[in-house]
Amino acid sequence: xxNVEQHPSTLSVQEGDSAVIKCTYSDSASxxxxxxxxxxxxxxxxxxxxxxxxGEKKDQRIAVTLNKTAKHFSLHITExxxxxxxxxxxxxxxxxxxxxxxxxxxxxxx
Amino acid sequence: ETGVTQTPRHLVMGMTNKKSLKCEQHLGHNAMxxxxxxxxxxxxxxxxxxxxEQTENNSVPSRFSPECPNSSHLFLHLHTxxxxxxxxxxxxxxQERGPGELFFxxxxxxxxx
Numbered sequence: 514x515x516n517v518e519q520h521p522s523t524l525s526v527q528e529g530d531s532a533v534i535k536c537t538y539s540d541s542a543s544x545x546x547x548x549x550x551x552x553x554x555x556x557x558x559x560x561x562x563x564x565x566x567x568g569e570k571k572d573q574r575i576a577v578t579l580n581k582t583a584k585h586f587s588l589h590i591t592e593x594x595x596x597x598x599x600x601x602x603x604x605x606x607x608x609x610x611x612x613x614x615x616x617x618x619x620x621x622x623x
Numbered sequence: 624e625t626g627v628t629q630t631p632r633h634l635v636m637g638m639t640n641k642k643s644l645k646c647e648q649h650l651g652h653n654a655m656x657x658x659x660x661x662x663x664x665x666x667x668x669x670x671x672x673x674x675x676e677q678t679e680n681n682s683v684p685s686r687f688s689p690e691c692p693n694s695s696h697l698f699l700h701l702h703t704x705x706x707x708x709x710x711x712x713x714x715x716x717x718q719e720r721g722p723g724e725l726f727f728x729x730x731x732x733x734x735x736x
Contacts, residue, residue, distance in 0.1 A: 609679070
């Protein structure tokens with residue numbers, strides 16, 4: 514089955530800096546890659562996703578890149594703000610099988 | 624009414640108790656899921672229902688028993704749990720099974736004494 518590795522497990526940045534979270538997956542047939550944000554005590558919510566026919570997708574301060582050859586994808590957050598502090602989860606989906614990474618706790622220091 | 628609602632939000636139970644978690648979605652979705660969230664671990668898929676039919680059971684112990692009476696409601700019945708079952712249990716729904724956005728509830732925090 515699919516195996517998703519996520520790094521780093523914790524990340525601390527200064528407000529205004531950029532943050533990058535990376536994930537690798539094992540099954541080359543995976544074709545859908547969402548990112549979820551979970552604030553403390555809240556539900557996970559989708560913030561951006563990308564499908565395998567696209568290499569990059571951007572939505573305001575967040576972007577996701579996908580390298581199918583290397584089987585890795587990354588979340589980029591620019592101009593970070595304290596409200597970006599949360600746990601971020603990547604996932605890889607093949608057919609009906611969605612596997613999540615273990616999460617990255619991002620702290621943005623004011 | 625918010626999209627996916629879970630009750631109770633917190634539950635403490637002994638190992639011999641029987642309790643149930645409830646999930647309700649108001650999004651008109653056809654697929655519903657139970658996930659287990661433990662600290663520093665990936666979200667673990669437990670059960671999937673698609674159009675009220677259970678389509679997946681990820682080797683979950685029989686002390687967890689799901690029930691889906693209709694496409695809007697999902698239950699997780701708990702009995703004779705172990706302390707290691709303490710976790711956040713998240714319900715989610717999606718339009719259909721397959722690649723696409725999952726809409727999560729806020730979870731039920733379970734503590735087994």
